[in-house]
Amino acid sequence: MIEFRNITKTFNAVTVIEGLNLIVERGEFCVLIGPSGSGKSTILRMINRLIEHSAGEIRFAGEPIRSFAPEVLRRRIGYAIQSVGLFPHWTVEANIATVPRLLGWDAARIEARIAELMALLGLDAARFRTAYPHQLSGGQQQRVGVARALAADPDVLLMDEPFGALDPITRDSLQAEMRRIHAETGKTIVFVTHDMDEALRLASRVVILDKGRIVQSATPRELLHAPANDFVREFLGKDDYGLKLLSVETAGAHMRREDSGAVAEAVREQDSLRLALSHMVALKTDRLGVEDSTGRRVGLLLLADIVT
Amino acid sequence: MAIHNRPLCLLALLLLVGALALPFLSHAPNRLISGQPVPLWTLGSGAWLVLLPGLALLAGPFLPQRRRTVGLLALAALLLLVGLVHAAALGAELLAQDAGRAARTSFGAGFWVMALAAVLALADLVARAGPGPVLRLVIGLAAALPILAMVLSGHLDQLSILKEYANRADQFQAALLRHAVIVLAALLPTLAFGVPLGVLAHRRRRLGASILSGLNLVQTVPSIAIFGLLIAPLSALATLVPAARALGISGIGLAPAVIALTLYSLLPIVRNTAAGLAQVPASAIDAARGMGMTRRQVFWKVEAPLALPVFLSGLRITVVQAIGLAAVAALIGAGGLGAIMFQGLFSNALDLILLGALPIIAFAALADALFKAAVDLSKRGSA
Ligand SMILES: Nc1ncnc2c1ncn2[C@@H]1O[C@H](COP(=O)(O)OP(=O)(O)O)[C@@H](O)[C@H]1O
Ligand SMILES: [Mg+2]
Numbered sequence: 001m002i003e004f005r006n007i008t009k010t011f012n013a014v015t016v017i018e019g020l021n022l023i024v025e026r027g028e029f030c031v032l033i034g035p036s037g038s039g040k041s042t043i044l045r046m047i048n049r050l051i052e053h054s055a056g057e058i059r060f061a062g063e064p065i066r067s068f069a070p071e072v073l074r075r076r077i078g079y080a081i082q083s084v085g086l087f088p089h090w091t092v093e094a095n096i097a098t099v100p101r102l103l104g105w106d107a108a109r110i111e112a113r114i115a116e117l118m119a120l121l122g123l124d125a126a127r128f129r130t131a132y133p134h135q136l137s138g139g140q141q142q143r144v145g146v147a148r149a150l151a152a153d154p155d156v157l158l159m160d161e162p163f164g165a166l167d168p169i170t171r172d173s174l175q176a177e178m179r180r181i182h183a184e185t186g187k188t189i190v191f192v193t194h195d196m197d198e199a200l201r202l203a204s205r206v207v208i209l210d211k212g213r214i215v216q217s218a219t220p221r222e223l224l225h226a227p228a229n230d231f232v233r234e235f236l237g238k239d240d241y242g243l244k245l246l247s248v249e250t251a252g253a254h255m256r257r258e259d260s261g262a263v264a265e266a267v268r269e270q271d272s273l274r275l276a277l278s279h280m281v282a283l284k285t286d287r288l289g290v291e292d293s294t295g296r297r298v299g300l301l302l303l304a305d306i307v308t
Numbered sequence: 309m310a311i312h313n314r315p316l317c318l319l320a321l322l323l324l325v326g327a328l329a330l331p332f333l334s335h336a337p338n339r340l341i342s343g344q345p346v347p348l349w350t351l352g353s354g355a356w357l358v359l360l361p362g363l364a365l366l367a368g369p370f371l372p373q374r375r376r377t378v379g380l381l382a383l384a385a386l387l388l389l390v391g392l393v394h395a396a397a398l399g400a401e402l403l404a405q406d407a408g409r410a411a412r413t414s415f416g417a418g419f420w421v422m423a424l425a426a427v428l429a430l431a432d433l434v435a436r437a438g439p440g441p442v443l444r445l446v447i448g449l450a451a452a453l454p455i456l457a458m459v460l461s462g463h464l465d466q467l468s469i470l471k472e473y474a475n476r477a478d479q480f481q482a483a484l485l486r487h488a489v490i491v492l493a494a495l496l497p498t499l500a501f502g503v504p505l506g507v508l509a510h511r512r513r514r515l516g517a518s519i520l521s522g523l524n525l526v527q528t529v530p531s532i533a534i535f536g537l538l539i540a541p542l543s544a545l546a547t548l549v550p551a552a553r554a555l556g557i558s559g560i561g562l563a564p565a566v567i568a569l570t571l572y573s574l575l576p577i578v579r580n581t582a583a584g585l586a587q588v589p590a591s592a593i594d595a596a597r598g599m600g601m602t603r604r605q606v607f608w609k610v611e612a613p614l615a616l617p618v619f620l621s622g623l624r625i626t627v628v629q630a631i632g633l634a635a636v637a638a639l640i641g642a643g644g645l646g647a648i649m650f651q652g653l654f655s656n657a658l659d660l661i662l663l664g665a666l667p668i669i670a671f672a673a674l675a676d677a678l679f680k681a682a683v684d685l686s687k688r689g690s691a
Contacts, residue, residue: 050598074600085595089613099599148599158598 001026001156001188002047007056009042009212016042017212020056024190029182031191031199033235034209040192043209044158047190048077061155075099078149078157078187082164084141086133092118092144093129099152117147121177139170143177150181159191163198175201196236200224200247208232220248246274246306251290254306255299260289267291269298273306280306310370315432316381317369319425323362326421333399333419338410339468339657348418351399358391358398362422365429375437382433386447389426390454392419397458400466412468414659441684448677452670468659469666480648484667487644490562490634491627494569498626502574506581506619516582523575531633534571535640538564565642569633573626580622584615616686624679631672635664 002024009017045051121143163171216228252269266289286303331345364384400413509516557563638646652660
């Protein structure tokens, strides 16, 4: 879907990205992570030509991005940023309708799309449709920001630390929404963060950057089990490394297919082992039931199976 | 007794002094003789009964300033203001009964002091009650319209200011029109050059700093000096270029007035255009570009509407300032209400000065109120 071929970017003779090669496949949830100043935002903004690359070639949907007019390219790529950037003088619905209006959709189609997106992002349309951004909480504003980015059903979604300024609880629920939206829509997402837990939770692939170069590009599991070097190990952290390992494993993959009717409490198949462990500690128990998404019991999870 | 509103306390004191210690009107058998003081209490009950709302203002400072109380006090101040004009008219009619046609009755110091106190009290109380932009405009109209109605109905005809008006109604109307023409003629080039310069100043910060310091320099030159400085080059232009003369350009009159006014008016427009654009959130512009707005769309859909309130408050300053400066332009023969004012000044006729000055003040106040309301309305949604 997106392909960086030997990309270099220099700002006033200072090279910030050097020889970058990266392919983001259709449907991938690709998370770029690295310390501040490592070039994450620059890479992201080169995709929609908010920043022009200095050398090499970037392809979008098989075509060099410079073969598109920048505006045409950008209207096909959703864009959400940490500071949200809602238009303060427009209502929530007008904000969401930005790109469809630019594309000249008819009113009925825009109406329907606004309703659909507000439902998708868990925004109460009756309350918020005609509200102005300053009447919304930070979390609600970012929900509108994400809805606006998704409005014209773009092929690709670019997100630059979208949840970085939110409190942990709000961030947690928005991360869950993003996972669900990715699963439901199959969109290609390129997501920038400096929070490793967020990366491990969301990514189908994590790209670790340092000083404008890719240090490692791998699935969360591969990353945890085979960090490429000390920099990656450092970045993964020491104290809660074990918990991170558990966070990329699901209860469904480690449960026993045994009857768990005798156990009162249960987690879901797709819940992480980290969550399951947390519940066990909180409930002072060494076993939990496992249920599928319909609430039917499908297995039993033992503490011993988590640890080994 | 606790004092709950100190400014109002001072104004109440001023009201007392104006009512009891100063002459309300001044009366002379003809315009050449200086007037005799006419105290308020000699005018009979009809005149001072209309001033009863003033009693509420005397009690006002000692009442807790609840919203409802403040609203009622503001109403009292408004009624007092209108009542003062009405009382002056009644007094003038009374005095006219046993005097000749040449007799003159003008406002005395007591009238001015009480009127000033009433206006300031109204302003203070309205500010405390904090009404919305539309209600504020309505309050302003509620004060202005009754007075205007009294002027138009002939109720004030016995006051000397209206006698002066009756003597030169044609001249006054022409001057009024001319004043408006000067202001509007200066506003057009101001907007045509000022807005693009403001946008430029915002986009090129360093250039913008030089533009603004240049315009600041212009502001420090006294207006009378600018008018003077323009006489020589413009007369030279008119002499050398016949086409310029054909357009009516000369060293005195409309051309230098409009040029000088434009030079003064540019600063608030350029500065506020640039400042308005500068306070547009960078994230909104980034998002707008990132979603595929063209440069023009970013400007017209995002930057311009978000800069509008600050721009409009610049326009407010410009218009109010231009209405005042246009009066000075009368000195170089541009005409307008200033011409009447200066005529009165040079012939030592106070009523003539007022005939020129009061409409100027009224216009400036009207423009001020209208633009304030426009600023507030343009802020909707982005509070
Ligand atoms: N417009 C710019 N001009 C000059 N240098 C820039 C510009 N944008 C980014 N940089 C530099 O490029 C490097 C990478 O920046 P950025 O991509 O924003 O990093 P990150 O998003 O990972 O924190 C930094 O050293 C930054 O100072
Ligand atoms: Mg960044």
